[in-house]
Amino acid sequence: MSTTESPSAGPTGVGFDIVRDLVRADNEAGTFGGRVQTRFPPEPNGYLHVGHAKAICVDFGIAAEFGGVCNLRYDDTNPDTEDIEFAGSIIDDLTWLGFPPGTPLYASDYFEQLYLWAEHLVTNGLAYVDDQDGETISAQRGGYGKPGTESPHRDRPVAESLDLLRRMRNGEFADGSHVLRAKIDMQHENMQLRDPVMYRIRRGHHWRTGDEWVIYPTYDWAHGQSDAIEGVTHSLCTLEFDSHRALYDWYLEHLPLPGDQPRQTEFARLELTHTITSKRRLARLVAEGVVDGWDDPRMPTLRGLRRRGYPAEAIRAFCSYIGVARTNSRHSIELLESFIRRQLNEQSLRRMAVLRPLELVITNWPVDAGGNPVVEFHEVVNNPENPGDGVRMVPFSKVVYIERDDFMEVAPPKYFRLTPGREVRLRSAYLVTCTGCVKDADGTVREVHCTYDPATFGGNAPDGRKVKSTMHWVSADHAVDATVALYDRLFSAEVPGEATGEPFDDLNPDSRELLTDCKVEPALADTPAGSVVQFERLGYFAHDPDTPMRFHRTVGLRDEWANIQKRN
C-alpha cells in the first residue's frame, strides 16, 4: 500500500524519502540480500495516538513499498505496566488506520532465547550478576563528564555468575536483589555502555507468560535481539534512542548470529501544538477525569480522532506529508486540520443544521384550503464537490429556524446576513427580505419576520438581482432535535505544559461546548453512525457511533467572518 498517492493527498511533502534513500543504499550495497523488513514495536501500556500514526505509516509504508514485511511486535518486557486491554486496542487502531497487522509477534515469545544468550555472554565473560541495589548501581554509573566506578562483583568468576543467574531465574532471590549486567566499560563516554542492566527480578504477573518468569529483560537487552530473531533489516525508532544504538550493536556483535544484523536508525517523533503525545500524560487526563476516556474526541489518540471523525486517509496523507527528519519539530495542529478539511470537503455530504435556533416567520407565506401553511419540497445538492452523490428533497414552509448569529437588528459594516430591509437567500429555497423582529421584554429577539418573493423559487431571481448572503435553515414543522458537541483545543497554549512539564497547566476550560437544542433537517437522521457530514456553513460533524442524533464537530470551516470580527 502506498501512503503517498491518493487523489486527496493534497500537497506532497518530502515524505519518507530519507528512509527510502537509506533502504536503496542498502539494497545497492547488497546488504541483507536486498530484503527489507521493518517492525512496529509498541509497548501495550496505553492507546495509540497520532504520534504513533507517523511511525506506523513509515514502518508499514516503507516495507510495503519495497515488497517487504512489517510485523506488529508487542514490546512486552515489563509485566508491571502492560495490559491485554491495550494489546487488543492496538490491533483495532492499526486496522482502522489502514494497516491491518496480520499475526502479531511478542517479545515475550523470545524470553527463552534471550535467556540462553544471556548465559552465552556470561560464559564468555561479557556479563555478570551484580548483588547491589539500584541506588548504588545508579550512583556508581558516574555522571556526564565523570567516569563511573566498577561494581565489586564485576570480576566475580564466570561460574559464580552463571550459578547466580540460574538461581535468579529459578526464583531463589527477592525482587530487586540481583541484576544481570553486561560487562562493557564503566568509563565509557556514552552512559548507555556503562555496564547496562540486562535482567531484573520482578514478580509482576505478565499478561501473556503469567508467572512463568521472575526475571525480565530490559528494553535494550530485548529489542535488538528481537529484531534479529525476526529478520528485521531496518529498525526505525525515535531520536531519544540515538545513544542506545551503540548498545544495540554491541549486543548483536557479541552474540552468535549469522549474516547481516539489523540496523537501528533514529528519526524525530511527531509532536503537535495544542496537544500532548505522552502516554503518561494522556493517561493522567483520563485518570483524573479531565476527558471522558481514551476515546474522548478531544484526545489525540487514534480512537479519539476516529470518534471525532478524522478520516484515516487524511491522517495518512498528513503523516506522509510531514515526513521524517532528524530535526526536532512541533507541527502546528492547523496543518493536520487542513488535511482533515481537504479530505472531508471532498467526501462529506452536505446537510442543513441550526445550532442555535431562531425562528424566521415568512409573513406572506400562503395557506392551503384547510387554512394551514403550504408545505413545499426543495431540491438540494448533497455534495457540490461530488455530483454523483445526487440531490435530496428538503421540506420548507412558513416558519424556519435560522442561526441566531444570522440576524442582527443593527448590522455592522461588512455584515451580509439578515437585518431589517436586507434581502438574502435561503439556500435552495427563496430570496427573503427582512421586515423586522419580535422581542421579549428583556430585549431578546424571539422571532424574525420576513417576506418572500415567490418568483425566486429555488433561490434565483428572474431579474438577475444578486444577494450577498446565502443562509442555511431548517423547516420548524419538520425539524429534528439533535445534540451537538463543539470542540476546541484541549490546550490553549501553543506548547502545552512546557513550562512545568505537567499536563494540566494550560488546559482550556472551554474545550467542549454541548448544544442540546439544535434543529436539524430530517435527512440527517439517516446518516450512518461514524459518518461525517458537513453542516452547511458550519463545519464538519461526525455522527456519534453510540448515540443517535448526537454529533461531534470534527473541524470548523475556514471562517473569514470570524476573522473580520476579530480585526474590528
Place this chain on the structure above:
RNA sequence: UCCGGGGUCGUUCAAUGGUAGGACAUCGGUUUUUGGUGCCGUCUAUAGGGGUUCGAAUCCUCUCCCCGGAACCA
C-alpha cells in the same frame, strides 16, 4: 560539566558546491446558491564570525542557541 543529535520564511519540510522552493498561517484579488471550496497573487528565512572556492545553506573552523542521554521504563 562530558557524549551524541540538531539550527533554512511566523511554523514545517526541501534545495547535498551552481536562480533558496513548497505547504500551513497571513494579507489581497477572483469565482461561487456555503463568508466553504476552487483559482490567482502577496509576504517573510540560510544563528553569528572567520576561512576554502569563479561560486557556500551545503565544505573547514571558532562561537552561540536548542534537543536527547547518568530507570532494575520503553
